[in-house]
Amino acid sequence: MEYSTKAIHGQVDDTGKGAVTYPVYLTSTFLQEDVEQFGEFIYSRSANPTRATLERQVADLEGAKYALATSTGMAATAIAFELLNSGDSILLSDNVYGGTWQFVNELFESRNLSYELVADFNQYDFSQVSENVKAIFLETPTNPLLHVTDLKQVIQRAKAQGLLVIVDNTFMTSYLQRPLDFGADIVVYSATKYYAGHSDILAGLVVTNREDLYPRLKVAHKLLGAILSPFDAFLLSRGIKTLPLRLEKHQENAQLVAEYLNQQEGVQVFYTGLPDHPGHAIQEGQASGHGGVLSFLLDEEVYELDIFVQSLTLFGFAVSLGGVESLICRPATMTHESYSVALQESIGIRTNLLRLAVGIEASKDLIDDIKQAFEKAKR
Ligand SMILES: Cc1ncc(COP(=O)(O)O)c(C=O)c1O
Numbered sequence: 001m002e003y004s005t006k007a008i009h010g011q012v013d014d015t016g017k018g019a020v021t022y023p024v025y026l027t028s029t030f031l032q033e034d035v036e037q038f039g040e041f042i043y044s045r046s047a048n049p050t051r052a053t054l055e056r057q058v059a060d061l062e063g064a065k066y067a068l069a070t071s072t073g074m075a076a077t078a079i080a081f082e083l084l085n086s087g088d089s090i091l092l093s094d095n096v097y098g099g100t101w102q103f104v105n106e107l108f109e110s111r112n113l114s115y116e117l118v119a120d121f122n123q124y125d126f127s128q129v130s131e132n133v134k135a136i137f138l139e140t141p142t143n144p145l146l147h148v149t150d151l152k153q154v155i156q157r158a159k160a161q162g163l164l165v166i167v168d169n170t171f172m173t174s175y176l177q178r179p180l181d182f183g184a185d186i187v188v189y190s191a192t193k194y195y196a197g198h199s200d201i202l203a204g205l206v207v208t209n210r211e212d213l214y215p216r217l218k219v220a221h222k223l224l225g226a227i228l229s230p231f232d233a234f235l236l237s238r239g240i241k242t243l244p245l246r247l248e249k250h251q252e253n254a255q256l257v258a259e260y261l262n263q264q265e266g267v268q269v270f271y272t273g274l275p276d277h278p279g280h281a282i283q284e285g286q287a288s289g290h291g292g293v294l295s296f297l298l299d300e301e302v303y304e305l306d307i308f309v310q311s312l313t314l315f316g317f318a319v320s321l322g323g324v325e326s327l328i329c330r331p332a333t334m335t336h337e338s339y340s341v342a343l344q345e346s347i348g349i350r351t352n353l354l355r356l357a358v359g360i361e362a363s364k365d366l367i368d369d370i371k372q373a374f375e376k377a378k379r
Helices: 003-006 051-061 073-081 098-107 151-160 214-223 230-241 243-262 280-286 303-313 341-347 364-376
Strands: 066-070 087-095 115-116 133-140 163-168 187-188 203-207 267-270 293-298 326-328 354-358
Touching: 003 051, 051 203, 051 230, 066 073, 066 214, 066 280, 073 098, 073 163, 073 187, 073 203, 073 214, 098 115, 098 163, 098 280, 151 163, 151 243, 203 214, 230 243, 243 267, 243 293, 243 364, 303 364
Parallel strands: 087 115, 087 133, 133 163, 163 187
Antiparallel strands: 066 203, 187 203, 267 293, 293 354, 326 354
């Protein structure tokens, strides 16, 4: 069955009432019939039917055995990090979501964990890693500079050294890219973004095929209480039904916006859909699209950045991405403000870098909006 069909079907109402959408079980606890033998559902922190249905839907779409639905994307990442033991170290892409970096930078030390930032996993020599390095964590394309990691070759080489591979696949979703197919151990998502798709909930997902790891992830999920509420599970499930349709439009619009921006003076665009992007060929080989996020450097000698941003009427100035509406943000002072200035400079997150999360509005309206903002912002 095709992805878009699976995204819609498969959540059967098991109450016998014939509801076309799966019911929302707004209950914290479940009556038990027997003092010795408990039913499938006991307490909603451990498992809830609405969440369980969503988790089956997500696992099925990813071609995975297991999925866990979490309260946020950061909760999904935190649960994956629970697999680390005191003394362990991880390799982390140097441009990942700012919250992920802040987690390792601020919460690792007290847990006796450490990390090393890696500029480019494609070139990284894994044979040199010290013994305490146990895992790698990466995003591809990265947030916000859209660097591409060659999943097949990097995962193969990391696994040859016995490293656990965790991929944050938020920008792509399983519709466009499935890291487990390349041998990744765990995939995490901020489902707040494309999966939910409407900027109305926070949610996360952890997906794996590893039978040995799943019980530990599940225990962390339950005991940290990092679970998705039944109502948000319902909303996420509803969002997933239109994920393929939305993502197709997001990336069609992103491509057109990127091409338009690329023709403007004083603008340097980062979007893997542009043929001259250094990761273009790898992206085409490992994903079935380029997604809806792009970033660009705006030459402040040509344009006044503030005026440009303020003049946009369809791109809301806000963090986040993956909702139906277009957004613009400045990573240096927003999504990645937790990075030190030195780190931002070393990896290219400059104050004139803007990130666009291109929505599903009419592309002509989006481009017209950018055009009028350029006109107003021109020095
Ligand atoms: C790539 C990526 N990973 C993880 C997160 C964290 O997700 P959440 O905000 O749902 O906790 C974000 C949020 O922006 C993100 O962009």
